[in-house]
Amino acid sequence: MDFAEEDVMLVQESDEEENSDLSDSELQEAFAKGLLKAGMNVLVEKPKKSVNNVEGLKQCLADFRKDLPWVERLDLTNLPAEDPLSKVEGKVPNVTNGEVNADDDFQREMFFYRQAQATALQALPLLNKNGISTKRPDDYFAEMAKSDQHMQKIRKRLISKQTILEKSEKAKKLREQRKFGKKVQIEVIQKRQKEKKAMMNAVKKYQKGMTDKLDFLDGDQKMGKESTQGSKKALNKKGPNAKRKFKDQKFGFGGKKSGKKWNTKESHNDVSSFRAKVANAKGGKGGKKGKVGKNKRPGKSVRKKMKSRS
Numbered sequence: 001m002d003f004a005e006e007d008v009m010l011v012q013e014s015d016e017e018e019n020s021d022l023s024d025s026e027l028q029e030a031f032a033k034g035l036l037k038a039g040m041n042v043l044v045e046k047p048k049k050s051v052n053n054v055e056g057l058k059q060c061l062a063d064f065r066k067d068l069p070w071v072e073r074l075d076l077t078n079l080p081a082e083d084p085l086s087k088v089e090g091k092v093p094n095v096t097n098g099e100v101n102a103d104d105d106f107q108r109e110m111f112f113y114r115q116a117q118a119t120a121l122q123a124l125p126l127l128n129k130n131g132i133s134t135k136r137p138d139d140y141f142a143e144m145a146k147s148d149q150h151m152q153k154i155r156k157r158l159i160s161k162q163t164i165l166e167k168s169e170k171a172k173k174l175r176e177q178r179k180f181g182k183k184v185q186i187e188v189i190q191k192r193q194k195e196k197k198a199m200m201n202a203v204k205k206y207q208k209g210m211t212d213k214l215d216f217l218d219g220d221q222k223m224g225k226e227s228t229q230g231s232k233k234a235l236n237k238k239g240p241n242a243k244r245k246f247k248d249q250k251f252g253f254g255g256k257k258s259g260k261k262w263n264t265k266e267s268h269n270d271v272s273s274f275r276a277k278v279a280n281a282k283g284g285k286g287g288k289k290g291k292v293g294k295n296k297r298p299g300k301s302v303r304k305k306m307k308s309r310s
Helices: 002-033 054-064 084-089 105-129 148-207 215-221 226-238 242-251 265-269 276-280 300-309
Strands: none
């Protein structure tokens, strides 16, 4: 019997395949002839029928409902509490009546607040009546939501972030200090180059004879502050020291040096300082010029003979 049923099933499947092949071939021929076009076959969804089975819903609700005591359910349904301010002023707000404007955010939130307040006032006596404590004991330590290890990780992370921020701030300050120091250093170098250039120009002018001042040798001391200038003025008022006076007397005050010993008409005619005895060297033997009244030292050969004789 099993083999016969299998043969019947195979025959039915082969018939279905042949019918599907024929349908495909027919569709292909119709498409080739242009009888089929896009948009001709449209799937139409049937509208869903909504069923409101009230009796079935009530039966399901009765199955779900369980007659448990209030301590197990802890459910309360009540209106919001009265507002003492409005009660004193004699106004009866719509919130107490349960009429709330849904578009008014403040009124809606106040309704939730007053409703929670009324629920708490009604629930506390019921909890105390059933022996349920509503206050936390003094020695109560609740378990934290996060473990100590996790908090230690968070603390380390915060400390690492703080240290990174401090390092970045310190590096930023160092960069600014380096920029400022580099700027000052560049200014100092430029000032030195400028002073050197001015000194070289002054030396060239002095070498060419364009000036006879040697103030550039003082360098930075000459271009000092007002205090140094004041001290120099004080020295000028007192006058030069003894060393300066001696050098001025010995070497003069500068100016032209060449041709200083040349004769002029007046010096040529002036013979007041002429001494005839000194000029003619009178008083010496043989009229020879030279040293008079001193023994002449014998020569080297004579001194050797004298030594050999002795």
